[in-house]
Amino acid sequence: MINNWELANFMQSSASPDDCPHICESLPEHGHENLDSLLSPYSHGSFQDRYLGLFFPFLDLINWASGIRGVHFFNWARTFGCCPELFFAPKTEDEVIQIINLAREEKKKIRVVGHGHSPSDIACTTDFMISLQHMNKVLEVNEETWMIKVQAGVTVRDLNEKHLPKYGLAIPILGSVSDVTLGGAVNTGTHGTGDNYGTMSTYVVELELLTSSGQKVRCSREENKEIFLAAACGLGAMGVIITITYQCEPAFQLEQRRFPSTLKEVIEHLNLHIKSSEHFRFVWFPHIDGVVLWHSNRTKKPITKVTKLQQCVSWFWNYSIGYYALEFFYWLSTFFPSLVPTINNVFYNLLFTQNKEFVNESYKLFNHECLFKEHVNEWAIPRDQTGSVLWKLQEWLDKTPDVYAHFPVEVRFVKEDDLYISPSYGQETCYINIIMYRPYNKDVPHERYWAAYEEVMRSAGGRPHWAKAHSVTATELRQMYPHFDTWCQVRQRIDPIDMFRNSYLDRILDH
Numbered sequence: 381m382i383n384n385w386e387l388a389n390f391m392q393s394s395a396s397p398d399d400c401p402h403i404c405e406s407l408p409e410h411g412h413e414n415l416d417s418l419l420s421p422y423s424h425g426s427f428q429d430r431y432l433g434l435f436f437p438f439l440d441l442i443n444w445a446s447g448i449r450g451v452h453f454f455n456w457a458r459t460f461g462c463c464p465e466l467f468f469a470p471k472t473e474d475e476v477i478q479i480i481n482l483a484r485e486e487k488k489k490i491r492v493v494g495h496g497h498s499p500s501d502i503a504c505t506t507d508f509m510i511s512l513q514h515m516n517k518v519l520e521v522n523e524e525t526w527m528i529k530v531q532a533g534v535t536v537r538d539l540n541e542k543h544l545p546k547y548g549l550a551i552p553i554l555g556s557v558s559d560v561t562l563g564g565a566v567n568t569g570t571h572g573t574g575d576n577y578g579t580m581s582t583y584v585v586e587l588e589l590l591t592s593s594g595q596k597v598r599c600s601r602e603e604n605k606e607i608f609l610a611a612a613c614g615l616g617a618m619g620v621i622i623t624i625t626y627q628c629e630p631a632f633q634l635e636q637r638r639f640p641s642t643l644k645e646v647i648e649h650l651n652l653h654i655k656s657s658e659h660f661r662f663v664w665f666p667h668i669d670g671v672v673l674w675h676s677n678r679t680k681k682p683i684t685k686v687t688k689l690q691q692c693v694s695w696f697w698n699y700s701i702g703y704y705a706l707e708f709f710y711w712l713s714t715f716f717p718s719l720v721p722t723i724n725n726v727f728y729n730l731l732f733t734q735n736k737e738f739v740n741e742s743y744k745l746f747n748h749e750c751l752f753k754e755h756v757n758e759w760a761i762p763r764d765q766t767g768s769v770l771w772k773l774q775e776w777l778d779k780t781p782d783v784y785a786h787f788p789v790e791v792r793f794v795k796e797d798d799l800y801i802s803p804s805y806g807q808e809t810c811y812i813n814i815i816m817y818r819p820y821n822k823d824v825p826h827e828r829y830w831a832a833y834e835e836v837m838r839s840a841g842g843r844p845h846w847a848k849a850h851s852v853t854a855t856e857l858r859q860m861y862p863h864f865d866t867w868c869q870v871r872q873r874i875d876p877i878d879m880f881r882n883s884y885l886d887r888i889l890d891h
């Protein structure tokens with residue numbers, strides 16, 4: 381059954397081009413089955429998130445596999461959207477094949493959408509959009525090798541909370557949120573942090589995908605290796621990934637230590653920090669010198685007990701102050717931008733200057749609260765460039781006093797890999813993520829900050845995160861990735877009719 385988080389992404393009646401500059405400007409001409417109009421009173425923000433469940437039985441009567449019209453799609457941050465001509469939610473492999481055959485006959489493009497979390501138009505299309513939200517089952521579990529075979533529409537949250545605990549397994553590394561599908565996370569090279577841990581794509585053992593001819597292709601390091609190296613971080617360009625065999629590990633707990641420091645200290649001792657724990661990350665608060673470090677390691681220690689009173693206190697600091705008050709103050713700063721450094725300073729001192737230690741299940745500490753809607757930009761650079769990039773960014777902000785940057789600037793470390801277009805291909809990598817929040821969905825100027833950041837990242841040999849909005853095209857990508865042309869050739873071979881292209885791919889491919 382469709383869940384309300386997905387509906388929150390897919391059906392927003394309040395869509396207007398003013399709301400979101402990147403949304404397509406008109407609905408398909410024959411949008412007679414317009415679910416938006418049916419749901420309109422219930423499709424606003426948190427009310428929708430909480431109450432749309434009332435309509436589930438009704439929604440389930442719709443034949444999602446035959447395609448519906450009039451669906452508006454927005455990504456999570458509501459920064460990009462589109463109006464697919466037909467939206468499909470098939471339940472079986474045969475249904476996916478039928479959709480592919482229909483698209484081929486009608487010369488339509490197809491885009492699979494996961495959970496719509498990518499902060500770019502990578503999941504957008506004006507032709508056929510397929511959601512695998514019903515294809516979310518666990519198919520096989522090998523308790524000896526710790527491998528699982530799942531349908532690609534399964535969410536990482538369901539894996540963490542529902543499926544893997546039954547088998548005493550866990551995913552070795554996660555990004556900040558688990559409200560993403562495994563298919564989506566793998567396709568964009570979603571990463572966490574850890575000296576010896578690759579992106580989530582690197583734990584893929586085998587993929588089964590349906591190509592534009594409707595054929596099923598199985599690929600792994602042993603079988604169809606080229607396709608595997610192209611599809612394990614493949615931007616949805618190789619076909620519909622229907623199953624993923626994934627390498628897990630026995631369920632584990634993490635012991636996490638958090639403490640404050642300064643940018644100077646962390647850069648001076650960067651290698652020591654990276655090597656001294658399994659999962660190290662830090663965030664820097666622009667306009668001030670403060671940073672917060674997190675070191676996490678696997679542990680057998682018992683989970684930290686938290687009393688009801690401690691829960692209330694923590695809710696007060698993390699949500700009433702760290703979320704609601706912060707959103708209000710950042711909103712206020714849209715009228716008085718020079719408040720931003722003070723806000724960064726006050727919230728740093730209020731929330732992040734005490735040392736903290738926790739033990740908890742792995743996914744509860746890998747994931748963290750990403751607060752409200754935001755613009756983000758993230759590139760990967762060779763690890764030895766980390767310090768110089770951060771100094772350059774700080775220098776640029778210092779000498780550009782009319783640009784104000786929100787916190788955090790998040791810095792994480794990922795092991796090198798060999799997937800053709802993984803940003804960590806062939807190099808130990810540092811990812812630097814910058815943010816400008818959109819308090820109460822209000823847009824904030826970020827273009828100059830973005831341009832300066834991208835210039836610094838480019839000059840350090842950077843590569844953009846595929847899920848995020850970027851302006852890099854084929855000529856540059858060819859210089860960034862030694863195997864970019866191989867990836868393009870595999871794509872051309874497997875999808876000669878360009879069924880799985882969209883405007884995002886048109887920008888990065890030169891023919």
Ligand SMILES: Cc1cc2nc3c(=O)[nH]c(=O)nc-3n(C[C@H](O)[C@H](O)[C@H](O)COP(=O)(O)OP(=O)(O)OC[C@H]3O[C@@H](n4cnc5c(N)ncnc54)[C@H](O)[C@@H]3O)c2cc1C
Pocket residue numbers: 456457491492493494495496497498499502503512532533554555556557559560561562563564565566567568569570571572615616617619620621622750847
């Ligand atoms: C709050 C937030 C926090 C985030 N934190 C991190 C982080 O810590 N680290 C990080 O690296 N990223 C992070 N991201 C980015 C996120 O992990 C990626 O955008 C991820 O791809 C989202 O998964 P999704 O299921 O929403 O995929 P979507 O955004 O829906 O799709 C992503 C791509 O995958 C393709 N795709 C999805 N499923 C299939 C399939 N079955 N077959 C073929 N193609 C498919 C789509 O066509 C599209 O190209 C974050 C994003 C948000 C909004």
